[in-house]
Amino acid sequence: MKLSILDQVPISKGMTSTEALANSVKIAQLGDKLGYERMWFAEHHNMTSLASSAPEITAAYVAAKTERIRVGTGGIMMMHYSPLKIAEVFKTLAALAPGRIDFGAGRAPGGDGLAMTALASGRRPEMNEQYDKLEIILRLMNEQQTGEAVYDAVVAAPFKIQLPQAWLLGSSGQSARQAGAAGVGYSFAQFFNGQMSKGIFDAYRNAFQPSYFMEKPEIITTYAVCVAETEEEAEYLSMPMQIARLNLMRGKLTQGISPEEAKDYPLTEMDKMILQQNRSLMLVGSAKEVAERILYEQEYYGFDEAMINSNLYTVEQRLNSYQLLAEQLIK
Incomplete structure (x- = not known):
């Protein structure tokens, strides 16, 4: 099956x-070598635990450091930027690395209220009409009229190039029909809340209209994964990820701690209950166990690709986890 990588560029404690x-480049080069389909970079703001605030720049650098793997954003947060600027950025990337660039777009802010306001230069953030903005971006990329005078008076350069693939991200199913109607791929964040369903994917496929960006419906499902040589080792190594999610739910954005620290991390009974509830949002185990779960799902x-x-x-x-999983799933 197609296997891909989502990188949030985590900053562990002491890093x-x-x-x-630099670690992201290492992972991209391994993915390139192993046959991973694509590597996307997330967009997060006002965080000291993640270094992925400008995924389009990271993608450009990584594309230059790799040979085959597709590179893109998962996703660029549309609310913060002009449709023209987004179209120009991704057309430039696509011209620099033809056939290897993905424009993955998201409707979330990628940060807290303070970051949203700062990105809007102190003005009220534009949170509404994100689907309309996506349509304008796609039309600008494809050198079509948008129906809005402010955009139809300009050209998104560079002109007449092979355009990137386009994808819309979602985590609840709300964007499924819109992704289909726009003729773009649909990327579902299973690791957010674990609400993947046949109904969501059927809604996307039923609404799908072929476009320049996607000839047929394509679905990616993204998992949080910890793979090691044994199930016991994977459980041990996964605890920092589980505690990071617990702290995120508390509104604390902490850098990743070591497995040794995680083993002795002070947990209340309520914490333990929440960890148990969140456990289903991660795939943890040996490569064979995790691969079998992904193939079953x-x-x-009925998704097409696992990220x-x-x-x-x-x-x-991290490198070992990607290596072991590739040995099971990439044939």
Whole structure:
């Protein structure tokens, strides 16, 4: 099956942002070698635990450091930027790396209220009409009229190039029909809330209209994964990821701690209950166990590609996780 990577560029405790970004290059180069389909970079703001605030720049650098793997955003947060600027950025990327760039767009802010306001230069953030903005971006990319004078008076350069693939992100199913109607791929964030369903994917396929960007419906499901040589080791290595999610639910954005620290992390009974509830949002185990689960869910739900997010403590642990999973799933 097609296997891909979602990178949030995590900054573990004691690591610098420069090291975190260098780790992303290492992971991209391994993915390139192993046959991963694509690598996307998320967009997050006002965080000291993630170094992915400008995914389009990271994607450009990684595309230059790899040979085959597709590179893109998962996703660029549309509310913060002009449709013309987004179209120009991704057309430039596509011209620099023809046939290898993905424009993955999201409707979320990617940060807290303070970040949203700062990105809007102190004005009220534009949170509404994101689907309309996506349509304008796609039309500008494809050098079509938008129906709005402010955009129809300009050209999104560079002109007449091979355009990127386009994808719309979602985590609840709300965007499924809109992605289909727009003729773009649909990327479902299973690791957000675990609400994947046949109904969501059927709604996308039933609404799908072929476009320049996608000839037929394509669905990616993104999982949070920790894979190791044994189930016991994977459980041990996954605890920093589980505690990071717990802290996120509390509104605390902490850098990843080591498995040793996680083992002795002070947990209340309520914390333990929440960890148990959240456990289903992660796939943890040996490569064989996790691969079998992904293949089963692919057959049951009918998605086309699995994207893996593995925010383990060290880059060596992350590389090993991607390596082991590729050995099981990439044929």
